Amino acid sequence: MARILIVEDDPQVAGLYRDKLTLAGHEVTVATGGDEGLEKAMTGNADIILLDIVLPDMDGITLLRRLRAADHGRPVPVILLTNTPRPEGLAELEGMYSDYLIKVDLTLDDLVATIEAHTGDTPSP
Amino acid sequence: MTDNLDRLKREAKASREFVNTAAHELQGALAMVKWQLESLLTEQPGSLSTKQRAGLGQAHAVNQEMIRLVKNLLFMARRQRGVKINKEPADLAVLLGDIGRRYRSVAFDPPGGEALPTIDVDRELLAQAVDNLVGALLQGGTPEAGVRLAVRQDQGAVVLAISSQGSAPPAKWQALRETFSGKEDAKAGGIDKISLSLAVAKKIIVLHGGTVTLEPAGDTGALVSVKLPL
Secondary structure, three states: OOEEEEEOOOHHHHHHHHHHHHHOOOEEEEEOOHHHHHHHHHHOOOOEEEEOOOOOOOOHHHHHHHHHHHOOOOOOOEEEEEOOOOOOOHHHHOOOOOEEEEHHHOOHHHHHHHHHHHHOOOOOO | OHHHHHHHHHHHHHHHHHHHHHHHHHHHHHHHHHHHHHHHHHHOOOOOOHHHHHHHHHHHHHHHHHHHHHHHHHHHHHHOOOOOOOOEEEOHHHHHHHHHHOOOOEEEEOOOOOOOOOEEEOHHHHHHHHHHHHHHHHHHOOHHHOEEEEEEEOOOEEEEEEEEOOOOOHHHHHHHHHHHOOOOOOOOOOOOHHHHHHHHHHHHHHHOOOEEEEEEEOOOEEEEEEEEEO
């Protein structure tokens, strides 16, 4: 079982992720904005973070930079999950994120498999 | 003069931002539809009638077409100011396997023997190109004919094979072939979505230094070969 933080401003999309991942046996927390996402990432105990890039307040890239600047010994894997083509300057973030996924290219089963591959975790029965 | 130039730059920037925002919003909605359909099609076996399942399958196929169209329009918009490719090492067997899973009628044949070497490509753009080629073959043939994906190493290159046994009239394949072998800078105006898909696919493959060919396979089939230098 992995503890997953989802940072996604669209409640329907976040709800689908949550339902699928919960059904797969994982523990899910949702943040609907960048500020809330950073706070939960810093204070929570997530094993992995799914991070949207386009968010209403702090964007995902800024969140990622701030999170990495504040990491204390346990860098949490971050999967960037978006519908935006790779923004210019993403190369500067090399090493800060584990994967960059385009939502429309994924099935939800792919998403579960990717998360479990990154956390090395299998869901609880 | 300077004012006019500044105004044109502002208008071009606003146009790019509009296209990016529209594409982002459209893809978000299309992703939702896709996941809901996949959920219905895969998680409730036995609870749907044959007719309902067929209808959902058609809706899924149309949704996939719309995703492809939005991506292609976004590519054309990006192309106006020059498309940059972000190459990184990729396992093309994994890339083809991922694309195969998007469709109910596409099968991936994993390479036998030694593992393929990784190759530097822009994974998103190359996946878009392959997806466009798959879509063209699916639309060129009958739904039950399906499409097969394969990859192999061949003398300093990696070759992707995208094939369909068709059932489409040979004249239709010939029309596709003529579209594909036409001018690289096909005009966006006046061409159908298959032609747009093929033009975008070809452009992406050329950006990778590769080549692409379309040839008949059997009486009614087609084989697309994409050759990428290692």
